[in-house]
Amino acid sequence: MPSIAPPQIPAAGQAAAPAAASGPSAGELRCPPLSLYVHLPWCVRKCPYCDFNSHEQRGALPFAGYVQALVADLEHDLPLAWGRTVHSVFFGGGTPSLFPADAIDDFLQQASARLRFAPGCEITLETNPGTAEHGRFEGYLAAGVNRLSFGIQSFDDGCLQRLGRIHDSREANAAVKLAQDAGFDNINIDLMYALPGQDLAGAARDLERAFALQPAHVSHYQLTLEPNTLFAARPPDAIPDEDAAWDMQEHCQAMLATAGFDHYEVSAYARPGRQCAHNLNYWRFGDYLGIGAGAHGKISLGATQAVRRRWKLKHPTAWMSAAGTADALGGDEDVPASRLPFEYMLNALRLHEGFALADFEARTGLPRSTIQRELDEAVARGWLASDGDGDGDGERMVPTTLGRRLGNDVVSLFLP
Template structure:
């Protein structure tokens, strides 16, 4: 077992409005001024205030607490997700980046992504984010169609989304992603292609194009919309993949398409079973511990109030209690094959075969019996030089993974 590359995920949990399809850890705030004045740690800010300064202080403590798991590595990518990270000021984002660089260090050419809403409030800060060190902007468009934006509970318009991409370019960003969804209520193949066409015409380097799914604990789960049937979804996906391929966007992951050299380094880190630090309310992480032959997963408490309360003094009077480690759970040896494959097989072309043993500590032989059976069904390619599905099998990843689930 050897140490894989390392990334950092920073979770900003607030958003202006909770979208009905969203099952991420996000919490609504009333839109307005974002204060940096201090509140009592653990208290909720009143009205339209987001406790930006206090939250950044906690992120620093959070990051410092996890430094022993860094094990001498530098960061290859950073991703600010949410919620809506663009609610935070460029000054706050810059402070987080300065801390990460000082405490851990950056690899040459590090990719630093920030998710942003297309609204005019966020657009005004694009240049500041670029100056702070963000070099990749991910704009949450979802659709350019006004009816679909209404269906999805989005608070921007199609023209605002177009302007956002233009403004991002003017602010200096040379690496821009647009998020789009398909399989929306009443959506036709022509509708889906129109969304893709508008994104392509904006000249962005990367498009994340994923199917609307109805997740538990969402408004859509309680009152599900009528979405296209499976045959219509399949037709939309075939047409969209062909269109994006013809437009110069290579599919490298189930729902990710990039121009040459523009695949997201952060995405690739996740799907190749590498490590990542997670800081912020509800953030997850993964660490490899070669000295004890173990992989652990971490998770922080989800609610902003609880997160802001971490590390309070328990009565010693100095207010300097050690910041607690996140909740950790080891990945059981029996679960490692499926854990590895559920990531690696999402990549078009998979991963190099040697990474399986290098990152799990298991011999390749643990995959071979089931792999031969799957190969006979033409669902996978031979086991080496890469671990990958066949072109046919790429649409049946869930069925492939079933073969590797631990059995009692």
């Protein structure tokens, strides 16, 4: 989604200590960790399966002008986050690696002059292997980027062609190695399965090729035909059926476990201590400023006890011309209390760790009694289990194996 997932304080990678479940502030909305999402909307070519806000590059891109617009957009949103510390930054797209390192450096310098960045702040840049250039990764590292996410999708050249990707398997291998040679050791590899023309052996080979590159993190998810994409309008031939896709999922999950990757979220696997801090903040219903064309943000406002969602105009030209003013907003609203349980569960139940009831209260401002009936039903159906005192943060609700398989059904219990 835009895209895509709290960091430890002061270092990234672990959750902030949750609030106590009792006391005078129980059930009161409290500000969670804050992240910054930066959308860079252009790509060389729009992939036929992509439903993100991405736009094909046509001629020279206005790098300097876009960075200026990002800073103006950030300044317009700053009143939502005065005095708060940023614990992670994520450059998503589009293809952020189309931007040269000096543009990324310029933005990060200006952003850190306006926001306090935590020590060890995780800063991720999404990268397309087809845009990797010698020397660029050194520049990103010098600018402050400390995590790269490579959109490889497959190491099979036939699958890559059918997906409309601009790179081949040789370029994918070379790009990751260039980044490692530059000094990056926190690297994610994005892979998809159930691709047109792919069988179980092919899905397994993709993982084996990924393991050989020794990434810290793997995102592994099934190809889906999203509405308003070329694939949805004209589905490709030879897409594996549901049974074949399930076989691939189970087999690949076992491979990832054997290789030492912890399956901590629906489609995310990490080496110990290498979970994506930014995405964890999303899934734990943390806060984030969203700047750039089509970016979405979510902020907890303690003064009004409201959760605010704000999003920006999608088209880069329209957004750039209005950046820094209210005219750049595509929408701005407080989430109704009736919808907060569903929005919280839509994120938190993606995590194998589940959630603490104290965290639900702190991040929605609602008492746990609001969701007790739905929790009881989920437990009765065998979808959720209570973890008692958990790890010291009070009672936790944890998805069971069945609950993880039926995730959409579990979340739907909390629809308003």
